[in-house]
Amino acid sequence: MSPPFNQESYLNMELLRFTTAGSVDDGKSTLIGRLLLDCKAIFEDQLEAVEQTSRRKGFSHVDLSLVTDGLKAEREQGITIDVAYRYFATPKRKFIIADTPGHIQYTRNMVTGASTANLAIILIDARKGVVEQTNRHSFIASLLGIPHIIVCINKMDLVEYSEVVFEGIVQEYKKLSSKLDVKDVHFIPISALNGDNVVERSQNMDWYQGPTLLYLLEHVHITGDENHIDCRFPVQYVIRPQQKEFHDYRGYAGRIASGVFKPGDKVKVLPSGFAAQITAIHQVEHGELEALDEAFSPQSVTITLDTDVDISRGDMIVRENNTPTVGQDIDMMVCWMNDKKLVPNGKYAIRHTTKEARCIIKDVRYKVDINSLHRNEQDKEIGMNDIGRILIRTTVPLFYDSYRKNRITGSVILIDEGTNETVAAGMII
Amino acid sequence: MHYYHLSHLHQLESEAIFVIREAAAQFEHPVLLFSGGKDSIVMTHLAYKAFYPARIPFPLLHIDTGHNFPETIEYRDNLVNKLGVRLEVRFVQDSIDKGRATEEKGPNASRNLLQTVTLLDALEELKVDAALGGARRDEEKARAKERFFSHRDEFSQWDPKNQRPELWYLFNARRHAGEHFRIFPLSNWTELDIWQYIAMEKIELPNLYFSHERDCISRGNMILAKSDYLYLREDEKPQRMRVRFRTIGDMTCTGAVLSPAASIDDIIIEVAASRVTERGTRADDKRSETAMEDRKKAGYF
Incomplete structure (x- = not known):
């Protein structure tokens, strides 16, 4: 299968971002290597390098997992340290893989990879079944609101391609997922090493009638993943050309977070609350302004309004009759991502859409034991890789929605004001 | 029901424009690193689209090794004229003359490594706090781990093991004095995406x-x-x-x-x-x- 080059097809290709999660030695890197190899996304010089390294290490086969190794330290230690991004395409879709490490101490990487994903592949070793890490990965996928999950039960070749083993794991996983908020779950028995049901249908599992992994990746219904109902436009940048021709032009540039905007729409500007009407929505085509009949997420556009109200970066343009919550006391789940633990009553910088403010941590309500999924209300110490529920108060009002409803206006990051490091990811409840 | 759908090229374009605008908003002295290669040409095109009808609000910076194809320089000067954008050029030869860099010898000699000296000197001289580059994650295995907003310490070093996590599209540009960022709006593009986009947008290229x-x-x-x-x-x-x-x-x-x-x-x-x-x-x-x-x-x- 070669990538598309015919213009009609590539102009209509969709984009799917997915993340992969598995424990150490579940064969995650091998699976990605297999997908890339069978979709012809590994080039000869890359394959040659991998073959050479495999030989040098004395392996009898080409170690496909080497394809995804990036940094020197990773190759030396044989582990993956950081999220790496991989790309491949079929005639139907272009794929972006956020390849995240399976090591327990790197939960923060999975959260990072999951934050922009439409789909998560969760790998389970057929010999081991559902393990603690599976709980962790599934919980994170649901917490980060990934709409689609594919559970790949790998290493089927090592359990004699047994349907009984597969069905047992499916049942076990369904018990787990019933406790989580996940909507669309699929199960596929695979062998990443041999390629069964990855790109090619397996010759060894006649009992499995479902799609291959690639088929599913190409056909999962993703057009409904965007929120096209609640109109939210965070103002990113104000465009004021200092040129004669555009003397009075004042455009509000940004990327539509959700919803569909049209010229003539009656809108409200937050935080001022001023009402206005959209006069035009522009993009730039062939060096000129092009007026759009409508614009929707995730398009980057420039909006002009009929009144000259004072609007700057961090403000939000919304529909008059559908507004986000405006408030300073915010309840959220956080994933902590820094060696320095959360400081109760500590102050942090906070980023939300295009707005930056400061906040104070008013309360830690509970910590989640992400292996058992229990709430712990006794031990509320939140450190690296912990997930908990907190209450914050911000210096200025934010305009937000719940993360469940809106992944853009429902998400924040917290920043340590001393080190400037990003210390937490927050999902508003 | 009517579904709104953006093709992969339009999604990549929208993402890149968002990143470029974010750089302009969060930094005081950004520059766009321009090499004359197709990726930096696409970047310049996207920057034009991000701010039009205003001009690109930051200069292009070209690190000139003196070993350029003449076609590259001609193309660069035409482009700068057409867009009305400021161009800064710094020369590797000057770094050599000042004794800050030493020319390599032998048949495989190249000024590729020497560029880093000239680049870092230029960033310091121009007080640059954000340098936008056209690097893509699909190019090379170390680049596959890059962030959109990539932090550099006061020695301009990249610390791949200790990168800031980058979540959603919330970019953390906070920095201490002397530090800067490299910004990579084309992170998610592949070589094929670049060419398909050049075709779709009818972007002119050096011959x-x-x-x-x-x-x-x-x-x-x-x-x-x-x-x-x-x-x-x-x-x-x-x-x-x-x-x-x-x-x-x-x-x-x-x-x-x-x-x-x-x-x-x-x-x-x-x-x-x-x-x-x-x-x-x-x-x-x-x-x-x-x-x-x-x-x-x-x-x-």
């Missing part, structure tokens, strides 16, 4: 990218253009070849490919069928397995 006849030599697996800067070994005799370039850097280390592809559509077909990465034509990456990682840590593009 080096299209098939033409030129005197070249074969060295190892590489085809190098004959030029005043290329040191010829005794047994090397230039021959007339029909070639084009997949990437454009210095004349001394950019390999050509034998190709009849004369139009963008031809190139898209050729790239789609290609079995070798574009950086496979770059001698600078072939020096060692971690050549790019090592250069990036030291502050390279």
